[in-house]
Amino acid sequence: MPIDKSWMQKSRVSSEYHxxxxxFLDFAFSNAPGKEMLPCPCIRCNNCLIRKRExxxxxxxxxEIARNYVRWLMHGEYEFCEPTNTSTNESDMHDEMQEMLNDAFGMPMPNEESERRPHVHEEFEKPNEDANKFYNLLREVEQELYPRxxxxxxxxxxxxxxxxxxxNGWSNKSFTMLLELLKKAFLEGETLxxxxxxxxxxxxxFGLHYIKIDVCPSDCMLYSKEHANANECVVCGVSR
Incomplete structure (x- = not known):
């Protein structure tokens, strides 16, 4: 079933929000077994700082939660919807990927109406770097993982x-090795x-990057902001 996120738009003092x-916490931490800290999506941390559940x-x-965090990619929402039927699932996934691309570039997506009226997107036909990147990434959104x-x-x-x-803390090398194995295992024409x-x-x-921040081994503090250059924990004194 689709995840109910209507509570995110409610008042933070309402029972629905609570x-x-x-x-949300049950969902996030159940999708990260063994992890005691995850990115915090409140409007101040904005998924840039990791916190314990409490x-x-x-x-x-x-x-309150950052209300524009509508796809919980950093908390285990791997797929964008549950497959009720194939055609609906494909359509919804495609639409949300295009919406993500629009968020990254602030450009509206082409549609049938605009294709019939080319002047509507005239500004995107100019050979500038942002427009070229936009349309290259649009092709990434459209691409099948492998045929059919x-x-x-x-x-x-x-x-x-x-x-x-x-x-899970995979190294860059192990991630590359997995990609190489999957490319051999998938059908001919794979696009990984x-x-x-x-x-x-x-x-x-797409703007989907992350920042690594050192944390005290005892989880006392993060080495960020005014403590970004500290060499030991200001709480317990343990060396960084």
Missing amino acids: KGVLE TMYDHLLDN CKKFTKLSFIIRLFHMKCL PSNYYETKKILCD
């Missing part, structure tokens, strides 16, 4: 695979990138 926060709970109630694959596009599979890498660096470039072009 229930939604608990369900701290994240307080943040989401005090600060119905469950994933190239991009949706890459996002899921890369999220697993981040959650060849290595970690090609994958990272695709995701960075």
Whole structure:
């Protein structure tokens, strides 16, 4: 069943919002077995700082969740919808991938009406770097993972695979080795990138990058902001 996210638009003092926060935390930490800390999606941390569950709970109630975080890619929402039937699933996934591309570039997506009226998109026909990148990435959204694959596009599979890498601490080398194995195993005509660096470039072009932040071994603090250059924990004194 699709995940109910209507609570995200409710008042943070409402019972619906409070229930939604608990369900979100259950969902996020059940999709990250063994992990005690995950990115916090409150409007202040904005998925840039990692927190324990109890701290994240307080943040989401005090600060509220970032309402534009509609796809929980950093908290285990690998696929964009449950497959009720193939045609609907493909259509929904395609639409949300295009919406992500629109968010990254701020450009509207071409459609049948605009194709009949080329002047509507005249500004995107100019040979500038942003427009070229936009249309190159649009082709990534359209691409099949391999011929006749119905469950994933190239991009949706890459996002899921890369999220697993981040959650489980795979090295860049092991990620490349997995890609090489999958490319041999998939049907002829597969469209996977060849290595970690090609994958990272695709995701960075979409704005899906992440920042690594050191944390105290005892989980006392993060080495960020005013403590970014510290060499030991200001709470317990343990060396960085």
